[in-house]
Amino acid sequence: MSELEDRFAEAVAAIGGVLKRHGFRKKRYVWTRVGDGIVHEIDVQRSHGNSAGSVRFYVNARAYVAEFDRAIGRAVPDDLTRANAQFETRFEEVSDWPTDRVDVERDADALGTALPAAIEQVVAYLDGITDAPSLARTLRESGFVLDDDLFAWYCATGRSSEAAAQFAAARERFGDEDRWPRLAALFDETAEKYGVPLP
Known part of the structure; x- marks a missing residue:
């Protein structure tokens, strides 16, 4: 095993120690925690551009x-770990890690300190997702x-003001694009299904 692969293994071990x-329970490069109707998952994704002289990875x-x-109205599998996650992010979006990836050579000094600290932040972020x-x-x-499902959830649970706010935010961001009429029609279809008026 090369020195870089040794560092990668050390980084994975540091992440695993926190989780x-x-x-969390580990299976290869995926750590999963299952609660009462909730699954939190963190994984390490090796970069496709890795080589003998460069080993990088992402954390999702x-x-x-x-x-x-x-x-x-979506079916829930008996094994929740087989369900499609409703939320996904890269760890740098919810932690202090400064870049979109970990480079085991460039970040060698951070693998035992800053990386575990960033993983702690990711866990704390996931800890905030406890229910719908x-x-x-x-x-x-x-x-x-x-997010169609988010809009449907607002409508299905009677949160009409939140549904209207999401629609307004989508219109503000995408209303000038050619695809907006198609997107607006999807919002309208869902709103009509649940009897929610849109502005």
Whole structure:
């Protein structure tokens, strides 16, 4: 094994050490924590551009809430770890890690300190997703204005003001694009299904 691969293994071990303390279980480069109707997942994704002289990886975080899917009429699998996550982000978006990837050579001094600290921040972020309302808040605050499921959840649960706000935010951001009439029609279709008026 090369020196860079040794450093990669050390980085994965550092990440795993943090996640094990928080109740995550590891399978290869994926750590999963299953709660009452909730799944939190963090994985390490090796870069396709790696070579003998360069080893880089990304860290992704995901969350799934069964209650959210039930509200919009989607089937919930018996094994929640097989469900499609409703929220996904890269770890630099929710931590102090300064770049979009970890380079085991460039970041060698940070692998045992700053990297575990960033993973702690990611866990704390996922800890905030405990039910359907907190998932919806996370999606909204993360800018998921075109998320069909989020809009459907607002409509299905009688949150008409939030549905209208999402529609308005989508129109403001994408209203000048050629695709807006098609997007607006999707919003209209969902709103009509649940009897929610749109502005």
